[in-house]
Amino acid sequence: QRSPLNDFEVLRGTELQHLLHGVAGSLQKDMVDAEECAKRCGPLLDCRAFHYNMSSLSCQLLPWTQNSPHTRLLHSVGCDLFQKKDYVRTCIMDKGVRYRGTVAKTVGGLLCQSWTHRFPNDHKYKPTLQNGLEENFCRNPDGDPRGPWCYTTDPTVRFQSCGIKSCREAACVWCNGEDYRGSVDHTESGRECQRWDLQHPHVHPFKPVLSPRFPDKDLNNNYCRNPDGSERPWCYTTDPKLKREFCSLPSCGSEVQTHQDATFHCFRGKGEGYRGVANTTSAGVPCQRWDSQSPHQHNFRPEKYTCKDLRENFCRNPDGSEAPWCFTSRPGMRVAFCYQIPRCTDDVQTVDCYHGSGEQYRGSVNKTRMGVPCQRWSAEIPHKPRFTPTSAPHAQLKENFCRNPDGDSHGPWCYTTDPGISFDYCALHRCNDPPVSILDPPDQVQFEKCGKRVNRPDQWLSKLR
Amino acid sequence: IVGGHPGNSPWTVSLHNRQGQHFCSGSLVKEQWVLTARQCFSSCRAPLTGYEVWLGTLLQNPQPGEPGLQHVQVAQMFCGPSDSQLVLLKLERPVTLNQRVALICLPPERYVVPPATMCEIAGWGETNGTRHDRILNVALLNVISNQECNIKHRGRVRETEMCTRGLMAPVGACEGDYGGPLACFTHDCWVLEGIIIPNRVCARPGWPAIFLRVSVFVDWIHKVIQL
Numbered sequence: 118q119r120s121p122l123n124d125f126e127v128l129r130g131t132e133l134q135h136l137l138h139g140v141a142g143s144l145q146k147d148m149v150d151a152e153e154c155a156k157r158c159g160p161l162l163d164c165r166a167f168h169y170n171m172s173s174l175s176c177q178l179l180p181w182t183q184n185s186p187h188t189r190l191l192h193s194v195g196c197d198l199f200q201k202k203d204y205v206r207t208c209i210m211d212k213g214v215r216y217r218g219t220v221a222k223t224v225g226g227l228l229c230q231s232w233t234h235r236f237p238n239d240h241k242y243k244p245t246l247q248n249g250l251e252e253n254f255c256r257n258p259d260g261d262p263r264g265p266w267c268y269t270t271d272p273t274v275r276f277q278s279c280g281i282k283s284c285r286e287a288a289c290v291w292c293n294g295e296d297y298r299g300s301v302d303h304t305e306s307g308r309e310c311q312r313w314d315l316q317h318p319h320v321h322p323f324k325p326v327l328s329p330r331f332p333d334k335d336l337n338n339n340y341c342r343n344p345d346g347s348e349r350p351w352c353y354t355t356d357p358k359l360k361r362e363f364c365s366l367p368s369c370g371s372e373v374q375t376h377q378d379a380t381f382h383c384f385r386g387k388g389e390g391y392r393g394v395a396n397t398t399s400a401g402v403p404c405q406r407w408d409s410q411s412p413h414q415h416n417f418r419p420e421k422y423t424c425k426d427l428r429e430n431f432c433r434n435p436d437g438s439e440a441p442w443c444f445t446s447r448p449g450m451r452v453a454f455c456y457q458i459p460r461c462t463d464d465v466q467t468v469d470c471y472h473g474s475g476e477q478y479r480g481s482v483n484k485t486r487m488g489v490p491c492q493r494w495s496a497e498i499p500h501k502p503r504f505t506p507t508s509a510p511h512a513q514l515k516e517n518f519c520r521n522p523d524g525d526s527h528g529p530w531c532y533t534t535d536p537g538i539s540f541d542y543c544a545l546h547r548c549n550d551p552p553v554s555i556l557d558p559p560d561q562v563q564f565e566k567c568g569k570r571v572n573r574p575d576q577w578l579s580k581l582r
Numbered sequence: 583i584v585g586g587h588p589g590n591s592p593w594t595v596s597l598h599n600r601q602g603q604h605f606c607s608g609s610l611v612k613e614q615w616v617l618t619a620r621q622c623f624s625s626c627r628a629p630l631t632g633y634e635v636w637l638g639t640l641l642q643n644p645q646p647g648e649p650g651l652q653h654v655q656v657a658q659m660f661c662g663p664s665d666s667q668l669v670l671l672k673l674e675r676p677v678t679l680n681q682r683v684a685l686i687c688l689p690p691e692r693y694v695v696p697p698a699t700m701c702e703i704a705g706w707g708e709t710n711g712t713r714h715d716r717i718l719n720v721a722l723l724n725v726i727s728n729q730e731c732n733i734k735h736r737g738r739v740r741e742t743e744m745c746t747r748g749l750m751a752p753v754g755a756c757e758g759d760y761g762g763p764l765a766c767f768t769h770d771c772w773v774l775e776g777i778i779i780p781n782r783v784c785a786r787p788g789w790p791a792i793f794l795r796v797s798v799f800v801d802w803i804h805k806v807i808q809l
Contacts (some may be wrong), residue, residue, distance in 0.1 A: 459780070
């Protein structure tokens with residue numbers, strides 16, 4: 118049950134403009150969906166792509182792609198650009214007989230001779246729409262097992278292979294392949310993959326178009342991916358009898374969990390690099406060992422996830438969840454997060470220190486703790502400052518150096534060059550003089566105003582119950 | 583909230599992620615500003631598309647159309663000073679205050695809550711089976727001094743943190759409650775004195791619970807809201 122869309126790669130919200138031919142291609146109206154358009158465009162040899170416009174339910178067949186001369190891609194809400202894979206994929210499937218890319222150099226670096234020329238190397242081929250012999254691009258009209266080739270412009274070398282890699286070899290798999298972005302669209306048994314943006318023949322929870330729940334998983338088209346922390350890339354298959362299957366892809370080699378990604382006493386981001394020894398959930402429930410299948414059966418076998426360090430019963434994040442987690446030793450609670458592990462700060466390395474609250478700091482550090490450059494105190498964009506060199510002469514607001522004109526108790530700060538963040542504290546730490554304690558402050562301040570709550574009768578609660 | 587009971591806390595908001603799940607709580611300190619815990623977000627520049635605050639409900643997952651329910655998109659996130667474990671969320675628009683949605687006021691700068699003050703935590707988080715999941719639970723706790731707290735926690739409690747007495751029965755905050763309020767009743771008013779942050783174990787019997795001390799960062803909060 119393959120879809121005609123399987124032969125296309127989609128660019129969402131994108132329009133392909135031809136700089137020489139304003140409006141192009143024939144407009145097809147009342148297209149129920151993009152698959153209809155693909156059915157029209159697929160068999161046409163001079164259709165290489167199409168626009169699908171969701172609001173007008175129409176599609177525009179195009180005789181060019183983004184690799185054609187005088188074209189450019191434009192952001193266009195409501196319009197998706199579908200391009201035939203053969204024209205835009207940079208690797209080959211099988212022997213590359215269908216390759217229609219634009220590589221025009223041989224594996225030896227020789228420039229290819231145009232297929233319309235008979236010189237310096239004469240030959241029998243005539244370019245047609247069928248054989249796709251175009252310009253001087255590498256092609257495989259005779260099914261050469263070494264893949265696409267061309268006649269060369271060097272009279273001493275009649276023809277040579279272009280060395281275009283197979284899609285399987287073009288991208289290898291690190292770790293469990295969560296980052297695999299290659300173009301293999303068949304499973305290890307040779308079944309073609311179902312598109313991620315289709316719900317047939319298999320219904321599935323990954324809906325890349327409707328809800329951007331997996332924005333960074335690249336679930337476009339029907340390429341092998343690993344969006345759910347499986348042991349390697351996989352896809353739903355177009356075989357109604359087999360829902361999903363792994364893909365056979367070469368490994369990039371033994372995993373190198375770069376040491377700087379690994380954290381031991383806190384977790385950064387989602388904690389995929391956490392390698393500490395916390396082994397209870399936030400609620401204090403001991404974790405189940407990863408190499409055990411009791412009380413909870415699971416697929417996260419340590420030997421299948423060698424780069425995820427699934428040792429003992431330590432909290433880990435092998436599947437890209439929100440935070441480190443584990444199977445719990447409590448039969449009634451399968452998994453739980455280990456949020457008791459503190460988060461690492463995002464701060465960049467501090468390069469200087471300040472005394473007290475830094476009001477006398479006169480150094481030249483000029484970036485925030487996130488590494489964002491400071492705005493000059495004399496500038497008015499992107500933030501109009503309340504403190505300027507003239508309005509606060511005491512603070513010596515020079516250039517864009519970190520200062521503390523308002524005596525902020527958390528240290529020197531600056532207006533930032535990020536329009537979204539007006540001010541932030543700087544890449545500085547307090548020198549080792551002990552901060553003023555707040556616990557025995559000079560005087561206990563009292564309140565002037567406060568928040569109220571109507572301690573309403575329980576009618577609401579009882580009704581709720 | 584472990585060991586709590588259903589209650590009402592009109593300044594406690596529920597944070598929902600782009601999957602529509604409740605994942606943390608927050609406190610409404612201004613009509614367009616919510617204070618919550620840094621622990622709730624993967625980074626200070628995490629993309630916020632699809633993140634919302636839900637207010638005016640006692641349910642963790644209220645049905646659309648529930649009377650009084652308000653949900654507002656989170657527009658911006660500002661991380662507090664590095665030792666604050668705080669985040670301020672600016673909402674896309676101000677919320678409507680009413681019987682079910684109210685502001686809680688901030689303490690004066692550097693105010694220290696006297697020991698024995700009665701305070702309350704609220705949240706929709708893990709109850710460890712002790713209470714009704716899915717609705718807002720509250721629990722009352724007493725403040726103790728950092729000095730007393732550091733006896734049990736062996737000096738680990740910092741001045742930017744505050745403690746409540748450990749009870750023999752397990753009572754306290756847990757996963758899903760982070761970012762929620764520790765509100766203390768002082769001079770006839772509720773004041774946001776602490777923020778719920780992860781402890782090594784939830785509601786550990788006999789162990790004081792540690793919260794973030796808001797009064798140390800009130801100057802930062804005012805500054806962000808003003809700037």
